Amino acid sequence: MTSSAKGKQSDISLAVCGYSRVLEIISNKWTALVIYALENGSIRYGEMERRIEGISKKMLTQTVRKLEWNGLVQRHITPTVPPTVEYTLTPLGESLLQPMRELRQWGRENYWHVEAARANYDLTYCKESQSLTN
Known part of the structure; x- marks a missing residue:
């Protein structure tokens, strides 16, 4: 879709863009870490909490509930x-592992x-900024 100078139309929409909807699910840093903790199979809550540095019980609970709600866990x-x-x-969650691994590799x-x-x-x-203040 093109846009003109007079009637500018949006061609990117948060409401209909599949990519933005997926990012909504996985963009939280804890979500990615929980998925990584689960990539080798089932894990108990306490073990996951020990493996993920810095996550609180509250945040881990919220994250796994959200992942469960989204059908990933x-x-x-x-x-x-x-x-x-x-x-x-x-x-469905396992199908997300490959793109998550690629993103992790890109980061490395x-x-x-x-x-x-x-x-x-x-x-x-x-x-x-220093030259502007002098």
């Missing part, structure tokens, strides 16, 4: 005392470029 409760709760990726290979760009930006614009 399945919760299994074994009626023991106390109950044993394990989480597993569903087939390229994040240093991001850091260099940030440093260059800061250096450039810090100099500009």
Whole structure:
């Protein structure tokens, strides 16, 4: 869809863009880490909490519930005392592993470029702001 100077029409929409809807599900940093924790199979809640540095019980609970609501994770409760709760990726969740792995690999290979760009930006614009105040 093209846009004119008079009647500019949007051609990108949050409401209908499939990509933005997927990003809504996976863009939280904890979501990605929970998916990574589950990539090798079922895991108990406590083990997942120990594996994911910095996550609180509240945030882990909210994250796995959201993933369960979205059909990416399945919760299994074994009626023991106390109950044993394990989480597993569903087939839909497993289908997300490959793109998530590719994103992780991209980060490993390229994040240093991001850091260099940030440093260059800061250096450039810090100099500009300093010269404007002098």
